[in-house]
Amino acid sequence: MKEFGMVYRLYYWDGLQGRGEFVRLALEAAGAEYEDVGRADAPAMMAILESETETSLPFAPPFLQDGELIIPHVANILMYLGPKLGLAPKNKNLQFVANGLQLTITDFVAEVHDTHHPISTSAFYEAQKKAAKARTKDFLQNRLPKFLGYFERMAARNPASTKFIVGGRLSYVDLSLFQVIAGLQYAFPKAMRGFGKQYPKLAALNKRISNQKPVAAYLKSERRLPFSESGVFRHYPELDMAPAKAEAEADAS
């Protein structure tokens, strides 16, 4: 148990799910006490980011504060929190397997982000629409099935459980997969149309997570912000298309 006053402090941009949501889901699923500092007190977050003395300066949000310790990067935060929250395999070696899966999710999420920002993270989507269209086509045709196929295989092969992707109990990796799939369904409804049939293990995992009691309560709460075009997963109808069409267009070009 954490001592009084020693709640986890999560720092992330206010007003969007973004990458902070992967950490938030783990904290919520475990019923952990945490303060959403970026939302409650944005200047406190900026004070750390712009600090001229902080020795554990994060490059960017999200980051987690636990007492004196500041930990940046989603996968790093989750590797730290996982065992403390009971959301990681107990076996030390399997914790590295979990981290490996989480880092593949990190790469997947970065590629989703780059579908709408292929040229510059600081410029608007509207200024890079043409490149976004080309990158999204490639993503939906090649990368999306590659990533989803990989996670489907891993879910099918977990020797410890048919319910979870790694180890014998719910882990932060399952929660992150839920978030990625929910995000993809929001951003690319056409491309994701056959998802349940094509990836039955992932679809079952996703349903299981959304029914987990603390997660279900969180998803219904005001703390769960909706997906939006400020986040990583953005729905731009002009980018979305069924993978088959993406393939046909690429063949024709």
Add this chain to the structure above:
Amino acid sequence: MKEFGMVYRLYYWDGLQGRGEFVRLALEAAGAEYEDVGRADAPAMMAILESETETSLPFAPPFLQDGELIIPHVANILMYLGPKLGLAPKNKNLQFVANGLQLTITDFVAEVHDTHHPISTSAFYEAQKKAAKARTKDFLQNRLPKFLGYFERMAARNPASTKFIVGGRLSYVDLSLFQVIAGLQYAFPKAMRGFGKQYPKLAALNKRISNQKPVAAYLKSERRLPFSESGVFRHYPELDMAPAKAEAEADAS
């Protein structure tokens, strides 16, 4: 000490430094026994990647095998190896700080990769040259100084040492920074022209690493492949420019 026959097995594509080099540098700097399986026996690597039963299937190389355990992703491999090789802080909390820095390097390297592959990882550079030019301009103008400035500050603020970026001894993060800087100097000689003056801490760190005995011996050996246009850091003269020029061109557009 590892038992006879229990050497680390590194798997990475043959013929290029790529992301495998970050792991190779750590193994070499520590004088660890390892087998470069991807180079010595490429089919053995493909057998794992294409296995229909392997439960710890990696999404992509590099990955490390230590006995039964298979660990994918550079930062994950280094977090696992670091303490074993004496190349990580001894303090557990600082190990998460090191991992946070390494994951920022991971992001930095992914952005370097995307300067020449902004649209599709599977298509040739030549098929995405125009977008590559635009992305590289943004990278050199905005991202390169942001990342290097961040690491310079972190090197200056390490409370435990003026010689290393985290903790009181050489770590895998120092070695990875060396590799990134060497790669950037190869890929973007114009953009990196003022590097030593602008980032004196990083420049000193880099010199120190290249003079570390096992590293210096490795760099002179045949095991160190040259940078090339198959790797992450590629020198395409048409993409390189001094950051000031990148700024002027972006203003004019």
